[in-house]
Amino acid sequence: MSHVGAKAPLVLGIETSCDDTACAVLDADGRVLASVVSSQIAHRPYGGVVPEIASREHLRNWPTVSERALEVAGVDLGDVDLVAATRGPGLIGSLLVGLSLGRSIAYALERPFFAVHHLEGHLFSPFLAETEAAAEVPERFVGLVVSGGHTALFDVAAGDASTLAQTRDDAMGECFDKVAKRLGLPFPGGPWLDRLAEGGDASRHPFRIARCGDTLDFSYSGLKTQALTEIETLERDGIETALRVEEGRVLATEGEPPQPLLDLLAGFRQAAVGQLLDRVERLRRGRGVERLAVSGGAAANRLLRRELEGWAKGVGVAVDLVPLVYSGDNAAMIAWAALLRHRRGETGHDGEVEAASRIPLGTAT
Numbered sequence: 001m002s003h004v005g006a007k008a009p010l011v012l013g014i015e016t017s018c019d020d021t022a023c024a025v026l027d028a029d030g031r032v033l034a035s036v037v038s039s040q041i042a043h044r045p046y047g048g049v050v051p052e053i054a055s056r057e058h059l060r061n062w063p064t065v066s067e068r069a070l071e072v073a074g075v076d077l078g079d080v081d082l083v084a085a086t087r088g089p090g091l092i093g094s095l096l097v098g099l100s101l102g103r104s105i106a107y108a109l110e111r112p113f114f115a116v117h118h119l120e121g122h123l124f125s126p127f128l129a130e131t132e133a134a135a136e137v138p139e140r141f142v143g144l145v146v147s148g149g150h151t152a153l154f155d156v157a158a159g160d161a162s163t164l165a166q167t168r169d170d171a172m173g174e175c176f177d178k179v180a181k182r183l184g185l186p187f188p189g190g191p192w193l194d195r196l197a198e199g200g201d202a203s204r205h206p207f208r209i210a211r212c213g214d215t216l217d218f219s220y221s222g223l224k225t226q227a228l229t230e231i232e233t234l235e236r237d238g239i240e241t242a243l244r245v246e247e248g249r250v251l252a253t254e255g256e257p258p259q260p261l262l263d264l265l266a267g268f269r270q271a272a273v274g275q276l277l278d279r280v281e282r283l284r285r286g287r288g289v290e291r292l293a294v295s296g297g298a299a300a301n302r303l304l305r306r307e308l309e310g311w312a313k314g315v316g317v318a319v320d321l322v323p324l325v326y327s328g329d330n331a332a333m334i335a336w337a338a339l340l341r342h343r344r345g346e347t348g349h350d351g352e353v354e355a356a357s358r359i360p361l362g363t364a365t
């Protein structure tokens with residue numbers, strides 16, 4: 001079996017940094033021939049990710065996920081020219097599974113192996129297209145990564161990223177997840193809160209936008225605490241705040257979630273997104289931003305997408321929002337980052353490369 005028209009090198013990507021087992025196949029143009037993500041549901045009863053469960057599940061899921069990716073791409077494993085896997089950061093046991101699989105496959109096929117930093121994957125993901133060839137990556141851009149583990153701004157030049165700002169405490173996605181958990185929503189709760197906030201009026205329950213002095217750093221723990229406190233206040237006023245998901249709909253005990261809670265969540269989301277806008281606008285005024293690429297799981301947030309697009313238009317900045325399918329953790333972004341390294345003439349790792357649970361961007365190779 002061979003994919004018709006797929007240009008070499010074909011890249012096989014593997015991503016197992018947290019609880020999603022992902023495998024993808026890209027062609028030389030950065031066209032995603034297949035991107036399979038299997039989310040582990042074994043954690044759900046625990047309201048978070050359990051590291052031991054995660055690594056075991058990766059091992060169990062891998063055969064199905066990788067076979068499916070090759071089948072969808074219409075290629076054989078032997079057709080693969082480059083292999084890439086996430087090196088870190090993430091859960092060490094989970095990373096080890098993907099990294100070992102990647103290295104073994106590359107070794108067996110006698111192909112180059114690329115160990116990719118998870119954030120490098122997110123950073124370049126806005127240039128992927130859903131079905132077409134990837135867009136050309138600009139020589140210089142500002143990358144905003146908003147996920148469950150990171151909220152950070154990077155200056156990217158010639159493929160190298162340097163950190164401009166990062167969160168001092170919680171990441172934006174994490175903040176959403178914690179507030180959602182308090183309401184009884186399943187993990188990860190970010191998407192549910194986003195949906196609920198669409199039905200609220202932020203002006204009826206405004207939250208303050210956090211600042212970290214004159215720096216561009218982020219902070220989400222104050223917003224989280226404020227939201228938790230205000231949920232308690234609603235409860236004291238006799239408003240139902242316990243929510244559950246039934247057949248894809250969020251319900252309170254008495255039916256629809258109450259309007260004051262929706263307003264609270266809208267205000268919360270407005271302040272969370274407002275903080276991002278505050279930082280990118282101050283960065284633009286300070287040193288200038290010509291192009292902004294936005295990625296990460298929380299970049300799926302509806303308000304974030306609307307507001308950043310509006311801002312970009314208003315001030316004349318080019319904004320690349322990651323396609324929704326590649327916002328959450330996936331292996332296409334890992335394969336893509338490796339392909340970009342290959343295009344720059346890098347040859348991958350010859351010797352040992354170790355998984356690293358904590359690793360700053362720029363040290364993955």
Ligand code: KG4
Nearest residue numbers: 147148149173188190194297298301328329
């Ligand atoms: O990038 P990702 O899949 O994993 C990490 O690297 O962290 O991001 C997952 C995070 C979770 O915290 C999830 O709740 C959040 O992204 N998220 C959202 C939305 N969709 C996913 N947060 C806010 N609004 C959303 N629509």
Ligand code: ZN
Nearest residue numbers: 122147297329
């Ligand atoms: Zn991620």
